[in-house]
Amino acid sequence: MKFMLGDLPVLFPYDRLYPEQYSYMADLKTTLDAGGHCVLEMPSGTGKTVSLLSLIVSYMQFYPTKRKLIYCSRTVPEIEKALAELKRLMEYRAEMGANDGEFRGLGLTSRRNLCLHPEVSKEKKGKIVDSRCRDLTSAFACEKGRANPGSVPLCSYHEELNNYEAGNLIPPGIYTIDDVKKYGKEKGVCPYFTIRRMLPFLDVVIYSFHYLLDPKVAEQVSAEMSKESIVVFDEAHNIDNVCIESLSIDLTRPMLDSAARSVNKISDKIAEIKETDSQKLEDEYKKLVEGLQEANEAREDEDMMVSPVLSKDMLDEAVPGNIRKAEHFIAFLKRFIEYLKTRMRVLHVVAETPQSFLAHLKEITYIEKRPLKFAAERLTSLVRTLELTNIDEHYSLQKVASFGTLVATYEKGFLLILEPYETEHATVPNPIFHFTCLDPSLAIAPVFERFSSVVITSGTISPLDMYPKILQFRPVTEQSYPMTLTRNAFLPMVITRGSDQVPISSRFEVRNDPAVVRNFGSILIDMAKTVPDGVVAFFPSYLYMESIVSAWYDMGILSEVWKHKLLFVETPDAMETSIALRNYREACNNGRGAVMLSVARGKVSEGIDFDHNYGRAVIMFGIPYQYTESRILKARLEFLRDNHRIRENDYLTFDAMRHAAQCVGRVLRGKTDWGLMVFADKRFARTDKRAKLPKWINAYITEAHSNLSTDVAISLAKKFIRQISQPFDHTQTGISLWTLEDIERRQLQDKEDAEKAEEELKASTGKNYRNGTINGNGEGEGDVDVDYVMDDYEGEMDDDELARLDIPDDL
């Protein structure tokens, strides 16, 4: 349908619209108009993606500036879903006669998902695919291969691309990842490089967070994006962690050993080249004297060997003299690796700032800060000069070099932590050297600086004010939308006590108390008995899950659960987990029913949807607090307290509750879906915890359901399940589905509100009228009332007609 949002005609590819989608689009438009950033929370399954896309595409096409859209999502399936949605939208726009001209939209993902090369595509690991592809497509290989065909194996798909006009490698239109692959197969071109080279010409780009946030990739991929682009981070509730990860590096002993081996290999290679082709090394030396920038000019599609620091921190000067010569650089690396090895022999925990690390480094090895800064760049240059193949072998060495560069570049917001033992009770040392970023705003700052509009959105991103604080930006709009439902599709319950009235909690002091463990167990048994099909249970950590499951086994609780459902457990191993998930799904499909025991921060809680029968209930055993004894976390908390004035407890609760919300949100993936949400911990009853849950969940936790014992909760659950299983008409037109008339009615209402506000303004000057309208747009509770209110008016004025009159005015 087509409707007007202010002066902007919006084409929406469905006949009906959810009220929250309307508010979402209205707020989004306000933000884009104002040219600022925003944080928006809308429940999953209410068509967030389609509202985003349809508004932004309409916006892009209507206004002459033709801003681009960069849409970042988290996983490949999500990217694929967004592309399919966009494709549908564009088809609809074409049907409606919108002239979009040469509109292009593509999604970028890793080589592993896109490769067509008959041998390379069979590789399973992303790193190996990348490195093998690079061997076949790197600039020097191509040069050699073209000059002397057959001397070097080349990828025919990549070569074929040269026959196409740059900027027109693929005809205009929207291509999903599968479409591009199909196109590539047909024409014999490489899908990956097609997309990579087309990036500057695209109107819509959909890819993963890392392409914008991770400096190792961002510089390569996203540098050419215009400043006017609209950037959207979908599923962004974990964006701070992504930022931190992209600037953090962990080193282990085996990595150092492997790095040392790489160094030796490279030095052999240098010796070999010196004998055969010393000219090459000479050339490189000269280039390095001239400066780094020129040295990098030749590079094209090598996104692996790049600097790990942000572009603005990259130095625009020549490489220091003492590492210009290849031999010297190798010696330098050897020294650095040896130094790190000695550091790792220490058997107590060390936490130090980059400065003190550098001072100590200088004392022992005479390595200065400046050359260290250039370690990663210098290594890249060397690798290119030596024309090394199989770069993945040197992965560890790259890490070490990146580590050096990062340590030398950043002083503030980082910490070095050496942990000699993996766990507290371990006796065999397995040291890990963490270089951790404490400030997520560092990685995202360039994005906020560069792009005028950044939209951060997710199904669970409460409390909204936390994100601007930790990411250091100022949003124009912060809004959370409720879910309008004509029936209560989910039942959140807080269980604070067992049937024996013993309070339950995963607090450290009581978590292994047999009474608590038993009561957790009885919740699981009763839920398994009551809820059909799939049940998902989340624990705060793997460790706790292990201990509690083994306790349950001893108590005979597991065998009781087995009577009703099969049991599957998530493990840190991705392979095992995916097998468990597959079997879990099967058990849910054939009626056996199953319980999935998983961990709140695990893979399952983040990326897997438990829609419909795959998740009829989700149980949170305890509050998923982070392991507070972790030194990295402690350092981060300290940093937040000192720099952003966020109290430790606030941050911990925020982090725990967003994970809890993320977990329980897994079961409700749409308006036809239903599920139970059980929060089993007495601390969930406290309002300070509950207030941090997303509005759409919190609104349904009534007082009566916020302090239950197990038996009461089970009887409520039974009743709920029977109620919700009744046949239901899902065409909820008017209340939670709007037609064009409803929208126009709403707009009229808004206008009236605005007028009223204006009158009030006249009456009492000084109040901001604009704020009034914005709030009016987002006000959730008003949604249902609209119909009634307008019904009253209908006698006096024909609002349809009025609304129709509105349109020409706006046009």
Place this chain on the structure above:
Amino acid sequence: MPLDLNYAPGAADEADDDFIDDDDLPGPSSRGKKGGASGGKGGGKGKDPGRHAWEAEYKKSWDIVQEDEKGSLESAVESLLARGRRKRALMADTPLRRSIIRHMFIILDLSDSMMDKDYRPTRFEVILGYLRTYVVEWFDQNPLGQIGIIIMRDRLSEVLVPMGGNPQEILSVLSDKRKLEPSGEPSLQNGLMMAKGGMSHLPTTSSLETLIIFSSISTADPDGPVTIHNVLQEMVDSKIRTNILSLSGEIKICKQISERTNGKFGVALDQDHLKDLMWDTIPPPATTIAPPITVGVRNALAGAGAGQRGGAVGKAPAGDLMVMGFPIQLPLGGETLCACHGLLKKGGYLCPRCGSKLCDVPTDCEVCGLMVVSSPHLARSFWFLFPVANYRVLAIEDVMDSINGNGDTCFGCDVEFPDVSTIEEGVAQVEDGVSPTGRYRCAKCRNDFCADCDLYIHDTLHTCPGCSQ
């Protein structure tokens, strides 16, 4: 209740009427009794204590019944009644081809979960009780049908009663609780396999159905190459309609099975709702048309058959032919051996083809396999082909206009209608489908009936007393 006694003769030409005692009138008739009483009360404001049956009926369903502003439940009850009427109005409007000859397996879940006490005293007791009345009512409405019972427990399934047309046999088995002790888990796959096997010999002309009463929340199926999805596909292929009533909640596989096989899936909110859902399966379902066997004969008769059905099924192919025989009833003289049980019994029927003695009709003759029916059975099976048209709800004005034409009493039961002039405006505001004047008029014979009679005629009697006079 005078109301039901008056109409008992109507049902009494049934061969199996002796199982119906007045207190235990099953199904819609009893619902009609209870619901109708309240409707009558709404109109007549009677203070008869016996009429408070609805209080027990709706006591537990707080969610459905809400008091109106006067604190009375009348309007709520009436709206419930109205919902029933509207539902019927919707159903009757669509002419459908239905099977007279139904074969149904009732698959009963006898797992541990049947001992759950959320129904009083237990699910098991309640369901057995319902099943007994259900079977009687079912045979009452579908005299040519046959029922078998399969039970699922301990992951096994077992044919409790083989397919047969005699409700008495089924009732006697159902009354033996010791043999039905619930245990273990159910296996839906085994149950369905068993039902499919038990119906594989049946002709495609009859409607093959299963009714699964599922109490558990999961099914424990055997491991092996055959999964429940294969069985489901076989059920779809052999056109066995599967209705599933769950006592616990929506279970994906159950919903999938019933949807794929054109059946219904229902979840019972409470005991009464379960009963409603069960009784909903009593009227014959619309058939999925099976390929006819006797094509030649069918074509010869197609013209005549189509005319009779009044074009309602103009597009559908005419039905298949089948062989039936009307037996000769034996006098209650000396005892002779029957062919079906091999017992000495008085009375009985003689198969018209082979002359063997059968205890009861309708049945398939043990000797020659002929379907032996009595003509009243056949006649009663036709009720849904010529349903009584819905009566028109009379508004106050209508009654004012035609007050002289009809008397002040119901044509069916002689109960006096409320005086039109005293009817309050408030009562007239109830939802459509319920008459504010308490009168319902047959369009054909133009007689007025009360709400109770309206329900009774449409749900049980299936013939309008006014028109048939």
